[in-house]
Amino acid sequence: MASAFFYGTLMSDDVLLRVLCGPYATPDIKQQKKDALQLRPASLIGHQRFALKGLPFPGIIRTKSEDQVRGILCEGLNANDVMRLDEFEGPEYDRSTAAAMVDGQRVPCQVYLWIGGEQHLESHDWELEGFVKGALVDWLKDRSEFNMSDTLDI
Template identity: 50%
Template sequence: MSAFFYGTLQSPTVLLRVVCGPEAKPEVTRAKLKSLKLQPATLKGHRRYALKNLDYPGVVKSELSECSVSGILCEGLSRQDILRLDAFEGDEYDRVTVSVSTIATKDHPEIENEVPTQLYLWTAGHHHLEERDWDFEQFIKDKQAAWMADRCEFNDVDKVELELELQV
C-alpha cells in the first residue's frame, strides 16, 4: 500500500515512530525504513494550509486547478501501518484515493508518472485554515524535537498496536 505525506509524516523520525511504535529497536526502524520507498511527489488540484494554533497542516481540494502540494509518496506500507496511520490522523482527516505525480531524483530516476495512492484529506472545517502554507523546514528546525516528546496522537497509535496484539 502507499500514501502521500505532505506534513509531519514527511519526517522519517515521525513516520517511523508512528509505524514502528515507541519501543522499536534501532535495527527494526532501520529495516522498516529500508522496506519503504520514499519519493518526492506532487498532488495537483489541492492546497496545503497551516492550521490555526496547530503544528501540522491540512490539505483540501482546491477549485483552482493550478494549485498543487509537494510531499512524499511512501510505498511499501503494510495493512498494520495503514491502521496505525489512520489512528495517528484521527477524525480530523479522511483517507481518500488520489493520484500524485512522482518526481524523478538521483535516487529514483524512474520516469515521472501518475500513481494512485492514499491521502489524508483535512475534513475538520475551513475555519481552522490559515491563509498560508505550512512550512516543513520550520517544523523540523523549531518544533519536531518537542513535538515528538508530547503528542497525544501517539497514544491513539499505540492503542492500535495493543489491539492488534490482542487479536493474535
C-alpha cells in the first residue's frame, strides 16, 4: 500500500473519490474506498504551494527548509489508485518521494510536484476553502478535468 501527500483539490473527498473511483461509481463504492483509506492532517517541510495562473488548482515546488505546506496524508492507496492519480495529475506534475510530518513524525510518502514552469505560479498561496466555495461543483461536472484518469475505466 502506498501513501501520498495531497495539498490541493485532492484534499476534497469529492475530488479524491471521483479520481479513485471513476465517473460511474455508486455512493456505496465511494464509501468503501473512503473507508479503505486513512486521511490525516500533515505538513510537507521544504516546499511551498502556489495558486496557478488561470487555473483552479495549485502546484508546489521544493524551496527553503523553513517553508511548509499544510495538507493531508492519504494512506492505503493501491497500485490502481496510484495509476489513476498519475493520470489525473498529468505531465505538469512529477510524482516524487517525500516525507510528510504527521503528529511530529516523518512519514514516507509520494507527492506531486509542479514541473509545468515557474511562469505559471501566482505570487500567492492557493486555498482549499476558496476552491470548495467557488469552483468545486462546476469543476466536478467538467469531464475534461478527469479525462486521463477516466480512460482507465474499462
